[in-house]
Amino acid sequence: MSSVVPPAAWSGARRVPVSNAVLGTGVYVATAIMFFGGLVSAYLVLRAGSPAWPPAGQPRLPVAITGANTLVLLASGLCVWWARRAAQLQSRTRALHAAIVLGFVFVGVQGIEWIRLVGYGLRASGGSYGATFYTIVGAHAVHALGGIAMLVVTSRFVRAGRGDLPAALLYWGFVVLLWPVLYALVYLV
Amino acid sequence: MSEQSGFWSRYVFSTDHKTIAKQYLITGLIMAVLGGWLAQGMRAQIAWPYTDVPGFGLIEPGRFNALVTMHGTIMVFWVAMPILLGAFGNFLIPLMIGARDMAFPKLNMLSYWTFFTSTVVLVASFFVDAGPAAGGWTSYPPLSADPGYTGVHLGTDLWILAVALEFASMLMGGVNYLTTTVNMRAPGMRMMDLPIVVWMQLSAAVLFMLSVGPLISGAVMLLLDRNLGSGFFDPAKGGDPLLFQHLFWFFGHPEVYVILLPGIGMVAEVMTSCARKTLFGYRMIVISVIAAGLLSFIVWAHHQFVSGLDPRLALPFALTTILISVPFAVVLFSLIATLWRASIRYTPAMLFAVSTVAMFLIGGTTGIFLGAAAADIYFHDTYFVVAHFHYTLFPATILGMLTGIYHWFPKMFGRMLNETLGKVHFWLTILFFNLTFIPQFVLGIAGHPRRVADPLQYDLLLRDMQSYNIVSTVGAIGLFSVQILFIVNFFLSMLRGRAAEANPWQATTVEWLTPSPPGHGNFAGEVVAVRGPYEYSPPGEDTDWLPQGELQPAMHSATSR
Numbered sequence: 083m084s085s086v087v088p089p090a091a092w093s094g095a096r097r098v099p100v101s102n103a104v105l106g107t108g109v110y111v112a113t114a115i116m117f118f119g120g121l122v123s124a125y126l127v128l129r130a131g132s133p134a135w136p137p138a139g140q141p142r143l144p145v146a147i148t149g150a151n152t153l154v155l156l157a158s159g160l161c162v163w164w165a166r167r168a169a170q171l172q173s174r175t176r177a178l179h180a181a182i183v184l185g186f187v188f189v190g191v192q193g194i195e196w197i198r199l200v201g202y203g204l205r206a207s208g209g210s211y212g213a214t215f216y217t218i219v220g221a222h223a224v225h226a227l228g229g230i231a232m233l234v235v236t237s238r239f240v241r242a243g244r245g246d247l248p249a250a251l252l253y254w255g256f257v258v259l260l261w262p263v264l265y266a267l268v269y270l271v
Numbered sequence: 272m273s274e275q276s277g278f279w280s281r282y283v284f285s286t287d288h289k290t291i292a293k294q295y296l297i298t299g300l301i302m303a304v305l306g307g308w309l310a311q312g313m314r315a316q317i318a319w320p321y322t323d324v325p326g327f328g329l330i331e332p333g334r335f336n337a338l339v340t341m342h343g344t345i346m347v348f349w350v351a352m353p354i355l356l357g358a359f360g361n362f363l364i365p366l367m368i369g370a371r372d373m374a375f376p377k378l379n380m381l382s383y384w385t386f387f388t389s390t391v392v393l394v395a396s397f398f399v400d401a402g403p404a405a406g407g408w409t410s411y412p413p414l415s416a417d418p419g420y421t422g423v424h425l426g427t428d429l430w431i432l433a434v435a436l437e438f439a440s441m442l443m444g445g446v447n448y449l450t451t452t453v454n455m456r457a458p459g460m461r462m463m464d465l466p467i468v469v470w471m472q473l474s475a476a477v478l479f480m481l482s483v484g485p486l487i488s489g490a491v492m493l494l495l496d497r498n499l500g501s502g503f504f505d506p507a508k509g510g511d512p513l514l515f516q517h518l519f520w521f522f523g524h525p526e527v528y529v530i531l532l533p534g535i536g537m538v539a540e541v542m543t544s545c546a547r548k549t550l551f552g553y554r555m556i557v558i559s560v561i562a563a564g565l566l567s568f569i570v571w572a573h574h575q576f577v578s579g580l581d582p583r584l585a586l587p588f589a590l591t592t593i594l595i596s597v598p599f600a601v602v603l604f605s606l607i608a609t610l611w612r613a614s615i616r617y618t619p620a621m622l623f624a625v626s627t628v629a630m631f632l633i634g635g636t637t638g639i640f641l642g643a644a645a646a647d648i649y650f651h652d653t654y655f656v657v658a659h660f661h662y663t664l665f666p667a668t669i670l671g672m673l674t675g676i677y678h679w680f681p682k683m684f685g686r687m688l689n690e691t692l693g694k695v696h697f698w699l700t701i702l703f704f705n706l707t708f709i710p711q712f713v714l715g716i717a718g719h720p721r722r723v724a725d726p727l728q729y730d731l732l733l734r735d736m737q738s739y740n741i742v743s744t745v746g747a748i749g750l751f752s753v754q755i756l757f758i759v760n761f762f763l764s765m766l767r768g769r770a771a772e773a774n775p776w777q778a779t780t781v782e783w784l785t786p787s788p789p790g791h792g793n794f795a796g797e798v799v800a801v802r803g804p805y806e807y808s809p810p811g812e813d814t815d816w817l818p819q820g821e822l823q824p825a826m827h828s829a830t831s832r
């Protein structure tokens with residue numbers, strides 16, 4: 083069972099409209115959208131079945147700070163879009179680094195707000211208000227951390243002349259654009 | 272080529288799709304034996320309640336629930352998924368589209384080892400205190416959320432963890448299947464030139480990816496309910512137990528097609544090559560599968576007609592459910608039409624293929640009784656349901672998988688299976704399968720509830736019908752035992768079967784162009800597709816088949832990239 087043709091010579095003879103990386107990422111993003119669809123529909127069902135929302139005695143969510151934080155995340159998304167468009171390697175990596183820093187700021191502020199809310203008595207075990215909040219926001223934070231890791235890896239690859247910026251943009255774009263929807267649903271409405 | 276030498280990188284941590292396929296196959300077969308074994312304990316308890324069962328001992332109701340739960344879980348998630356998608360998806364997709372491997376070989380390896388880990392976690396749950404999960408394979412809360420109902424603590428958490436890992440593994444597989452099929456087809460092979468089994472694998476992957484998200488969200492909530500007391504499914508905390516059922520069946524119904532389609536695809540491949548006729552209605556089959564896939568997202572509540580579903584929702588879901596049988600009828604009739612006036616070669620694979628369709632027709636037809644909300648109120652939670660879904664899932668997964676193994680074994684292992692042994696295995700399997708499940712239809716119509724450990728505790732009429740339960744159990748024992756023939760055939764032939772030529776079945780598709788078994792890289796040259804996939808008995812030709820592809824000299828230089 084020796085090698086018929088060495089892997090180095092396996093030609094990618096086909097010209098394809100979307101790269102493997104973008105396609106694979108796209109498939110994952112579709113799955114993740116359905117995952118958040120499940121969480122959001124659970125949220126809507128539980129909220130509709132609740133007599134008051136937020137229930138009496140539960141703390142209000144930090145609308146203003148999180149709104150500002152939303153802008154930070156959107157700016158981070160813009161940076162990746164920028165990196166994708168930039169012609170020079172240096173401006174690409176610089177834009178990616180800015181996106182990574184802004185991404186960390188977003189997740190960090192979210193974390194601090196979480197801790198403050200726990201201090202105010204918002205508990206995951208205290209009913210569906212707290213439970214849905216922590217689950218939805220936490221799930222988004224996990225996806226954001228995954229996205230930051232992807233940006234870090236991509237920025238290293240870009241410096242080596244490889245790496246798939248469109249795939250990173252696709253995934254980070256998903257994380258960035260999903261957040262305003264969740265913010266509106268959970269914090270505003 | 273140092274990366275290819277060495278035992279570990281070649282047989283264990285291999286990135287070659289064929290090796291990964293075999294790893295999935297062997298793991299899945301071992302789990303099939305375990306799943307079948309659990310059913311033996313279950314059936315013995317039902318036929319002869321509270322007698323010592325050899326190998327099990329006394330089975331009390333709590334253990335019976337665990338047997339039911341783990342049998343279902345294992346058969347769906349650790350047999351059907353890994354064998355039909357993990358093994359055959361991995362083996363067939365690159366070979367049949369003329370690719371050298373999957374799009375992401377390392378992700379593929381990670382997928383198998385994630386699956387392996389999930390298997391270890393699941394098997395470990397048998398050995399923890401209070402045993403494995405016992406809340407049913409659907410894991411409905413409060414049975415699954417509150418240990419007070421089943422007495423199982425850690426077992427349920429391990430169950431959720433194992434299922435989550437299994438999903439992660441299948442997700443990685445799905446990313447690979449879709450990307451590979453779309454981007455790595457041989458030059459000249461358009462989407463409508465794909466062998467039908469590749470279409471089925473692709474559709475199954477898409478269905479899985481689009482339906483699994485809501486269930487993962489449900490599993491996350493269940494895990495939080497169990498460990499943090501979040502109460503998503505607990506009415507006392509403002510939660511809703513029906514919510515889990517919706518999330519589960521939004522996945523659960525498409526999942527039926529995820530494990531149905533690959534088997535039907537393999538059946539179609541075997542039928543067209545053994546009938547020496549082109550596949551009837553290729554385009555209609557593809558369109559029907561896409562239509563069924565779309566419909567499968569709006570039928571799920573037919574599982575909840577008696578769960579407290581809003582009665583106004585029952586009618587629309589009953590309608591979509593009846594509607595979804597139309598595309599599947601199209602597929603099955605296309606398969607039957609493929610056989611029309613053919614000179615059929617009855618290889619063991621062909622026998623299994625034909626019986627898959629025959630048995631599935633019984634399963635599909637009895638599904639209409641359950642899809643109609645009014646009839647379902649009577650049939651729900653009876654053995655009629657058990658018989659029905661075994662008549663769909665057993666043909667589609669077990670018979671479909673056996674079809675695939677008997678057909679592609681030569682390509683996988685380079686040796687032929689024993690044909691006589693295969694035919695004996697076929698006839699005994701079909702006999703005992705029907706012996707097991709036909710009595711269950713009768714019992715179900717008489718009102719025999721499912722998931723009860725002791726049917727004799729219901730005095731009214733079931734006492735007189737216990738003989739049906741005994742017949743069914745005898746069938747189950749036979750069905751399990753005759754698989755020894757297959758296991759013996761499988762391993763003996765793998766070691767000392769007749770050496771297989773490249774194309775023992777004179778089949779047209781591309782995987783038969785390369786030696787059996789194919790080496791690393793699959794093809795000695797570049798595959799170019801020159802005609803459609805099923806050019807059997809072409810008019811005006813001397814030969815009765817023309818291959819879909821041709822091999823052209825490989826472009827060796829590194830610059831050809």
Ligand SMILES: [Cu+2]
Pocket residue numbers: 523524527570571573574
């Ligand atoms: Cu269903």
